[in-house]
Amino acid sequence: MMLEVRDLKTQFLIGGRTGTAVDGVSFSVDEGQTLGIVGESGSGKSITALSILRLLPRPFARNAGGEVLFRGVDLLKLNDKQMRRYRGHHISMVLQDPMTALNPVLTIGDQIEEAIRMHRKLPRAEVRRLAIEMLELLRVPAAARRLASYPHEFSGGMRQRVVGAIALACQPELLIADEPTTALDATVQDQYLRLLKRIQRDRSLAIIFITHDLAVVARMCDRVAVMYAGRVVERAPTAALFAQARHPYTQALLRSALPEIPDRNARLYSIEGAPPSIFQPRHGCPFAARCEHVMPRCREEAPPDIEMGQGHAASCWLLA
């Protein structure tokens, strides 16, 4: 395995209260694979990503246990300097909002070249050539000329490609994409996803794709982890998940995203209630309060991970 996350825990400390945002999450991803992490906003997906890169917002958040093994090295045990060598170089990340992800006062050339210079000592001209190559890889037209442009001179879609060029500049082995297409409109989103797929194939890149959009998951991912309230409630190969989701939360999520009868009278399904606050004390299954099939036991005891073969697992008492 390239990346193996084991029992990762991340806590927030705000106003003297402790909240668990990521609560014992485990998953893994290998070369050329794409793992989707799905969940509502606030389910802990982005915090999981930031925990892997150790870029949690300080001083509020901190790691509270678990392991992040990248090719066997526990990233959580590295010091600052060692960790920095992994960022951008081995593991990189694409952020959600291309409008704010680029530094407005630096040219995009500066920003791409900086990413390269951070990890490779090369002559200036060579760095420049690589930067142009990156922009071309992401199909930014007139790449050589655009190096001197500033972010505000690009459209949203083009900016997201620049962000992609920065993230991929040092040829990382793992790319974490945190809702990279949410801010883009449909056609631009489509182009971007195609591009990402192609680059993945060419470089056998591993991708962790964080999204709340199940249609994107179906298109991009080999395997999916569904997160709810800081926990992975179901893990499965993409096809298996869509064919037979086992956890009530996943089922509800699928129903709300893909209405079975395309009837205009059919009400769009939505899950009643809201996820629990991360500051609430935990008893039992976090989904119990909103679950249609809730049993007394669910409120007492947290359900274990139940393996169902072929990499499909869910944590629910219904399956026990």
Add this chain to the structure above:
Amino acid sequence: MLMLILSRALQSCVALLVLSVVVFGLSRASGDPVELMVPVDATQEARDVLRHTLGLDRSLAEQYVTFLTGALSGDLGVSIRERRPALDLVFERLSNSAWLALTAMTVALTLAIPLAVAAAVWKGTLIDAFARYIAVLGQSMPTFFVGLVLIIVVSGRWGLLPAGGMESWQSYVLPSITLGWFVVAGMMRLLRSSLLEVLDSEFVKLARIKGVPERVVIWKHALRNALISVVTLGGVYFALLLSTAVIVETVFAWPGLGRLAYDAVRFRDFPVTQAVVLVTAVLVVTINLVVDFLYAWLDPRIRRSQSGGS
């Protein structure tokens, strides 16, 4: 960009014109200059002659035009007290003030920037609290009081530095600290809060994702963006600096523009007062234009836009 600078320059000219009317009006409203210039026992005839030579018997509008054309050609009248062209007096003092302002700004920036960075980076720690108290204290201590306390303690009690005048580099120390101290508080506060905002931004996160060391993240990516909001207020700071300079120069007997203004107003030397106010105004306008340039240089969004919104 060019449009922006042009429109700013035009606005500045209008502001200067308005100010010249105010200055002219004030100087005329404050009493008949003839009375200040002639001996008490002068005859009515002598007064009328002088009034005529000074052009004071013409209409106000005519007088204003004369005043303005004079001002534009560098003639702002003759000092009543010193019997020398007012503008010469002003220029003699200008460089002294400029040096003081420059050293004070240097003091202020070398204190404010690192302190603001430290407070923002280590938010919520003792350093942050310390910076916060410095800021509150700085805004609560009147400049003249800081100056006097420094004189009492450093010059009086310890006998270390001169209490006034402008003889050697040592004379610069106390006035520039006094003048700079005042700027430190406000600037640090502003820089800290805008740094905090920037450090929380997505592009700083992206820089960290690239593996950029924290030092570079702060000084290259964050500070430059945060400085934009400080530079925006650069004009306001400069105005405050000038105001404060009047007081500091008075306290430390510094032969600068502020001291000249103070003396001129006290001795009702109106040509000099006018000259000081107008030269200061031109200075303010120029500095504000420089600030606009600086702002545009720091922020490509403005530099590169053709219309240049404000």
Add this chain to the structure above:
Amino acid sequence: MSEAAVARTPSRSALVARWRGFVARRPPWFALLVVVAVLTMAAMPDLLSGHDPNAQTLRARFLPPFWLERGTLVYPLGTDGLGRDILSRIVHGTRVSLLVAMLALLVGGVVGGSLGLISGYARGWIDIVIMRLADSMLAFPMILLAFLLAVTVGASLWTVVIAVALVIWARFARVIRGEVLSLRERNFVKLARIAGCGTLRILWVHILPNVFNTIVVLLTLQLGWVIIVESSLSFLGAGIPPPTPAWGSMIAEGRASLTRAWWVCTMPGVALMLTVLSFNLIGDWLRDVIDPKLRQD
């Protein structure tokens, strides 16, 4: 750096967080106490001062404060070069300084606030004119102009008030305009407009109450600054004419005997500083409690 902060032990960060919350919300008791004392001094100066502030006792010139050698409790903070009791002069000076500051704040606040209200609501060229004016005011060393005004027109209570108001109105105009600009886009204002409310009514009923908090916070935050401006003017000799005691002019008078009797200018200076500091602390606290969005400034 970031990692060090992330890896901090929980007990310590909990402490830091709690401490921060404490600092942010705890009322500044000391400052409130000072302000109450200052207000009492301003309201009933005779009650608190043992001497006539202008009574000169030539035998008792330059007496130091009581804790120093030669000091006596008869003149607790010492006497000045004319043998006047410094404490009594400080107490009586409070009234003048505070009166001028509050009047100036009122005038500046009302003028600046109204202009800001008009500017933000009317927009268009009115807005441009008012804001350009405010910007030029902010970018001009107004203390110089105020000083000029005070001296040319003649020093009196009202010239000082007007001079100080001239310096501060622009800040009010700027902040209130910003508030109004965002308020006028809010639904309840839009609804009122659709319902046919007149402009004056909208301003009075819907907008003014909503900027009221901001005005209160701004007034407190500016009070300290205004006291400084006023004392600077009177320090430069452009304030309330003598012999009425004012803090700024007392400090100016004390300069002459700086080396001989440091307390003459230091005592009123400390009073001034404590007062301004207290108003600033209360202002900060009020802002945090009432109107956190102002914090950016």
